[in-house]
Amino acid sequence: MQDTPQQSAASEEVPNKYHQERLEQPEPPSGCPMHATWSPLNKDYLDDPYPIANALREEYGVFYAEELGYLVVTEMADLEAIFTDHETFASVNVQDPVFPLAPEAQAILAAPDFNPVAVMSNRPEPDHGRIRVHTRQGFSNKRIKTLEPYIRRRGNELIDAMLAGKSPTEFVQAFAFPLPGETVFRFIGFPESDDEMLKNWCGDRKAFSWGRTTPEAQAEIATHMLAYWRYCRNFTASKRDNRSDDFASELITAHEENPQDLTYQEVESVIYGLSFAGHEAVTALICNTLQCLLSRRGVWAEICADASLIPNAVEEVLRYNSSQVSWRRLTTKDTTIGGYDVPAGTAIFMNFASANRQPDIWDNPNEFDIHRPNANHHISFGKGVHYCLGAKFAKFETQIVTELLADRIPTLRLVEDQHPDYFPNITFRGPTTLQVAW
Numbered sequence: 024m025q026d027t028p029q030q031s032a033a034s035e036e037v038p039n040k041y042h043q044e045r046l047e048q049p050e051p052p053s054g055c056p057m058h059a060t061w062s063p064l065n066k067d068y069l070d071d072p073y074p075i076a077n078a079l080r081e082e083y084g085v086f087y088a089e090e091l092g093y094l095v096v097t098e099m100a101d102l103e104a105i106f107t108d109h110e111t112f113a114s115v116n117v118q119d120p121v122f123p124l125a126p127e128a129q130a131i132l133a134a135p136d137f138n139p140v141a142v143m144s145n146r147p148e149p150d151h152g153r154i155r156v157h158t159r160q161g162f163s164n165k166r167i168k169t170l171e172p173y174i175r176r177r178g179n180e181l182i183d184a185m186l187a188g189k190s191p192t193e194f195v196q197a198f199a200f201p202l203p204g205e206t207v208f209r210f211i212g213f214p215e216s217d218d219e220m221l222k223n224w225c226g227d228r229k230a231f232s233w234g235r236t237t238p239e240a241q242a243e244i245a246t247h248m249l250a251y252w253r254y255c256r257n258f259t260a261s262k263r264d265n266r267s268d269d270f271a272s273e274l275i276t277a278h279e280e281n282p283q284d285l286t287y288q289e290v291e292s293v294i295y296g297l298s299f300a301g302h303e304a305v306t307a308l309i310c311n312t313l314q315c316l317l318s319r320r321g322v323w324a325e326i327c328a329d330a331s332l333i334p335n336a337v338e339e340v341l342r343y344n345s346s347q348v349s350w351r352r353l354t355t356k357d358t359t360i361g362g363y364d365v366p367a368g369t370a371i372f373m374n375f376a377s378a379n380r381q382p383d384i385w386d387n388p389n390e391f392d393i394h395r396p397n398a399n400h401h402i403s404f405g406k407g408v409h410y411c412l413g414a415k416f417a418k419f420e421t422q423i424v425t426e427l428l429a430d431r432i433p434t435l436r437l438v439e440d441q442h443p444d445y446f447p448n449i450t451f452r453g454p455t456t457l458q459v460a461w
């Protein structure tokens with residue numbers, strides 16, 4: 024029999040470790056419906072989760088996915104209740120590998136200097152609140168606005184390069200992959216020369232925490248994770264003597280002003296965390312936005328004629344075709360969800376894809392409508408104390424990009440009859456390739 028994710032914990036749980044292999048989890052909640060075969064990694068679900076997610080919500084509401092070893096929660100009211108009760112539903116597991124690591128990978132990550140600590144998404148209160156105070160400043164509206172000239176200049180350069188090449192072209196490599204990574208790396212302060220390496224490491228991290236890979240691939244990924252963490256440590260150390268107008272310098276100054284309130288190791292770990300969080304989901308959101316808009320020519324024409332429609336259109340993409348379709352929690356005590364008794368230690372899979380299409384919240388939820396008045400009631404950025412710190416950043420960047428593309432290439436269209444792949448993982452969703460023409 025195959026191990027479920029938490030059953031083969033290999034190491035002792037260490038408090039506040041950034042990526043933890045969890046100890047054995049309790050028996051599935053008694054009386055709760057079981058599903059033997061559904062997994063978010065099934066090919067049909069990766070390709071199009073929505074019809075299946077709708078059916079799971081209608082049939083079960085809450086159920087235990089045996090293949091995954093998680094209790095799956097599909098309805099908005101239950102997701103909101105979980106998100107807003109951070110004492111019962113801890114976020115400690117959100118960066119953990121879903122499946123047990125192979126011994127080779129464990130051995131590599133046992134290096135004594137592989138020691139990132141949980142800081143933001145995966146750190147419980149009160150420490151999380153203490154650390155978040157120091158990061159909030161960096162994400163102020165004013166600070167985000169200062170990125171606009173960079174996004175416009177770099178976006179225009181990438182469009183110039185696309186237009187100078189052949190139509191059709193592959194949009195992920197040409198535009199959606201480079202721009203968000205470069206933007207957040209400049210925001211953090213990483214040098215341009217390291218962009219390619221950092222982006223590749225982030226791809227490894229997606230596979231490490233949210234994917235399912237072979238033992239051989241895991242060993243290679245673990246080697247890259249170690250190199251990535253060491254890079255973040257060296258970068259932080261170099262910034263200590265070389266401050267500039269960037270987020271890393273702000274964090275180091277905050278640490279020096281009050282070392283008890285923000286430790287040096289926490290600064291290193293925030294940089295490690297943000298370098299991933301800041302772009303993977305944005306790359307996917309830009310692609311999902313184009314898929315939704317370009318496949319409806321009338322809607323694209325409206326966007327090209329009136330850029331003020333873009334902010335609500337992006338909200339509707341976040342609802343209808345989000346770049347993040349799930350998130351996780353771990354129960355800290357016995358509780359109930361959807362009427363079922365759930366023991367402490369149960370891993371929860373929060374299904375955004377099902378909740379974002381709920382018919383009692385949105386009229387015709389399976390239709391894409393950029394004029395929808397309550398498009399922004401989606402759950403794609405979470406809720407409560409861990410609400411996405413980069414939500415405004417992500418939306419702002421996607422809005423500017425959509426505006427640039429509509430302005431410069433109104434004839435942009437999707438190449439017909441393409442069937443893009445989706446990187447196999449439980450959470451992030453965007454096509455790995457997208458052929459566009461003009």
Ligand code: HEM
Nearest residue numbers: 143144300301304308347404405406409410411412413417
């Ligand atoms: C479309 C893009 C994005 C989506 C869909 C997304 C989604 C999410 C979600 C679901 C959470 C967890 C919320 C919770 O547990 O309640 C989260 C947390 C977080 N996100 Fe995002 N995110 C996106 C972009 C970004 C960007 C661009 C950044 C940074 C530049 C960012 C930084 C963070 C951080 C730091 C947290 C943890 C916050 C905390 O625990 O206090 N995200 N995001």
